[in-house]
Amino acid sequence: MATLAAHSGGCQCGAVRYRAAGPLAYPHLCHCRMCQKAAGNYFMPLAAAQRSEFMLTRGEPTWFHSSDLVRRGFCGTCGTPLFYDSAESDSLNIVLGSLDEPNSVKPVMQSNTGRKMIWFHELDGLPIEPEAETPDRENAIAASNQQHPDHDTANWPSGASHE
Numbered sequence: 001m002a003t004l005a006a007h008s009g010g011c012q013c014g015a016v017r018y019r020a021a022g023p024l025a026y027p028h029l030c031h032c033r034m035c036q037k038a039a040g041n042y043f044m045p046l047a048a049a050q051r052s053e054f055m056l057t058r059g060e061p062t063w064f065h066s067s068d069l070v071r072r073g074f075c076g077t078c079g080t081p082l083f084y085d086s087a088e089s090d091s092l093n094i095v096l097g098s099l100d101e102p103n104s105v106k107p108v109m110q111s112n113t114g115r116k117m118i119w120f121h122e123l124d125g126l127p128i129e130p131e132a133e134t135p136d137r138e139n140a141i142a143a144s145n146q147q148h149p150d151h152d153t154a155n156w157p158s159g160a161s162h163e
């Protein structure tokens with residue numbers, strides 16, 4: 001299953017931005033140990049963009065070869081995981097959390113579930129904090145927010161360029 005066309009995204013600091021003009025194929029959650037380590041999380045959500053429909057719109061990722069077959073792209077400034085790239089493929093996998101609208105792509109499959117956390121089924125039963133932040137803390141974070149907004153900008157940070 002493919003998702004609808006045109007997706008943009010990038011890293012947390014805005015140094016690397018990208019656009020996928022076509023649909024994203026095979027949105028899935030990978031639970032392998034390499035993806036866990038690369039994401040610093042329990043799984044990595046990925047979907048494939050055709051190379052012919054993909055372009056970097058700002059900056060260049062830093063690459064780490066996690067194996068002879070795969071390299072992983074991330075922002076060299078803020079460390080955000082962005083891409084999973086297998087050279088022989090005609091597509092490049094995008095880390096779905098880096099999309100400007102991550103809710104627009106729903107995973108349709110899971111892979112490498114032998115490493116999936118055995119307690120995931122219990123998550124919906126966990127208590128929910130009544131207030132995540134105090135208003136003063138929320139205001140202080142908002143006033144000093146260095147995170148790139150979820151859309152393309154001509155320059156970032158304001159008045160400067162990472163290009």
